[in-house]
Amino acid sequence: MAQFSVNSQRFDPYKNFKFRVKWDGKYVAGISKVGGLKRTTEVVKHREGGDPSSTRKSPGRTEYEAVTLERGVTHDTEFEKWANKVWNYGSGLGAEVSLKDFRKDITIEVYNEAGQLVLAYNLFRCWVSEYQAMADLDANANAILIQHIKLENEGWERDYNVPEPQEPSFTEPSA
Template structure:
């Protein structure tokens, strides 16, 4: 069995799920305040068929489906989520008030190590906002941060394998 880390051979703990950055489009600045990213999940359809003369049901590979991804962040004065969600409404309003090229974006998600170095990067292709929650339920007796949420549909994701394991100090 191989070591779980090739460069940092003394490290045995897996990376933590609470250190990450999210980038929208070509931006080099991460989206402010993202506190939660839904998991990346894909599944393939199974096609069952029978061969003549065989009692077995065989299974073949069908189409791949990618599940939507949800991003949550604390509400600030940054309008990125709202403006992107509004781009999807142009189809509902009949005459587009803005260009459809703002509808779909690439999204990059980077998992970071304890030193803040990127250790894994995933790229989601042609994302668009299918659901937007501008404000959560408000509760005067509560003690929670106000969160806005977007649900992203996309045309698949891939693990960026060009990002290699960084040397940790």
């Protein structure tokens, strides 16, 4: 039997502009864009000797695509610190990679228009495969200076412990 939503009044899907990203138990400041979560499972084709010319299909390996995080450049060094754990140029022999803690689990939280938590996804064993400290500089542009990291991950899952909230309703004051 199908389960119905707690909030049967909500018709609109959630928007994509209210979100936060957390790692090491802290929210990361200023993230303005998070790439989509995508996984792909390979198709393994096979056929039995007695089958006519049709094939059977079964699932193979599942790959999780990297996720990109973007934000405006500030004095916050969280992106750079994490990227340096994977490769720290000039740190000396045996200290280029922080093998103990270069991977992190992260959480992406999505909020509704009222600022209530509505969805959360946990990404596992992430590490920085690409770090852009700043975008191109252009004296003729009128834009924010952006940095980004690309996070490889070994899988993600939705946090089903995040319940659908009771959305607020405003009532008119009585006269």
